[in-house]
Amino acid sequence: MTRAALRYLPLLILAVAWEAAARLNIVSALALPPLSHVAAAWVDLVRDGDLIDNGLTSLYRLIAGFLLAVGVGGALGLAMASWRWLDAALRPLVELFYPLPKSALIPVTVLWLGFGDGSKILLIFLGCMIPVTIGAYNGARGSDHVLVWSARSMGAGRVRLLWDVVMPSALPELLNGVRTALALSFILLVSSELISSQRGFGYLIGYLGDNGSYAGMFAVVLTVAFLGFAADRLYQILMRWFLRWCE
């Protein structure tokens, strides 16, 4: 308990400094509204339903895009590691797509699917798929051939090999790729909603900022930051459970 408290002490200090800086006019209240105002604005936003409505929309987009990326990206990486022709066919594509800033695709996805949920889900899916694919691919390629031989000598066929040996072997790297994807999904969500949306966290941040409700704007930013943090912590707990067999 005390260790957890100590760990987050810097955040508390930052919060106090923030409040003080705004109250004492060290920074203009316009640039940095006092934290207490931000908190009050947050309560208002929740009460109005604005935060919940936009939040649910965002979460839906995030989860849909993220799950699609994990499913398709993971399967693609394992398949590429298993079949050489597929590897040869898709590797150049993955390599080309890897360094592309995915936010550059925002206008493209809007062009294809409009301003609604579809374009956000597609963007998150495309952006998050690459780290998952690469993680699954590298993990599967690194699976020990002696384990494969072992399983074969115990009668495992091709499908069982994939399921029993290749997939678990790939798991540590795959799960690291998924963690990267999780962080990316928040970035892509908010940036796409800022630019091209009538709903969602990003839209709300932009809208409040444009209308001078800076306390509200900060409230939404902090909410997104907290959600991203919580998602990552939760993911780490899950990951540790999945990898409990690792040394």
Next chain:
Amino acid sequence: MDDQAQIVIDGVTHTYRPAHGRAVLALSDVSLEVRAREFLALLGPSGCGKSTLLYLVGGFLPTEVGRILVEGRPVSAPGPDRGIVFQHFALFPWKTVRANVLYGLERQPLSRPEREQRAQAFIDLVGLGGFEESYPSQLSGGMRQRTALARTLAFDPSILLMDEPFGALDAQTRALMQTELLGIWRRTPKTVIFVTHDVQEAVYLADRVAVMSTRPGRIKTIVDTRFGDRNPSILRSKQFVEKVDEIWDLVRVEAIKAQEDTAP
């Protein structure tokens, strides 16, 4: 004698072709017969192709020149009639001891309780009772190799292929495991091909020792090493020491050749 041979290796030549680098002739015209329930050691310096020969019998590598018959049928793929134990255990690290041992039983015509019972019996046999729910990463090297042994013995292969199984263990554990392996082999007789570069180990464990020459691997000679009762006390007997010396002389030449081969 011929009709008793369970494994027939006949004129096998194998070329190892790495993805990068030049091809190496690993085995040249190797012929060998192993009788049912015989314990045969394949002895030779590292790089003599003894593991390659084992992998060919296991069906992990394709036989290109010559033929390998097991129970009269040519080997084409790995199968549960030939269990293998590797030097580095090859346990599934994501499975517990119990799950590892159960894995080989999954495709056997047994009911679930029968499988569980059989797995437990072999875990107990190798002295790992109480560690059923441990992961390999939580075990010592000796315990990992016991688990691997239990896993392979549990699905009851008639042939046991062992690839320097005690090579990664410390001297004390190795001595213990050797004696234990003999005990298990006496209780559940199997045909064993045991790859090793340790002369003493080969003489202690095997009925016959096939001494291999280095690069390309050939069977140089086969030495009968059957003594009366095998127990650790024979390790100090005159008969045993003489046998070890005799084989050591055969191997020495090859070991020196192998060293010269790998010297820069």
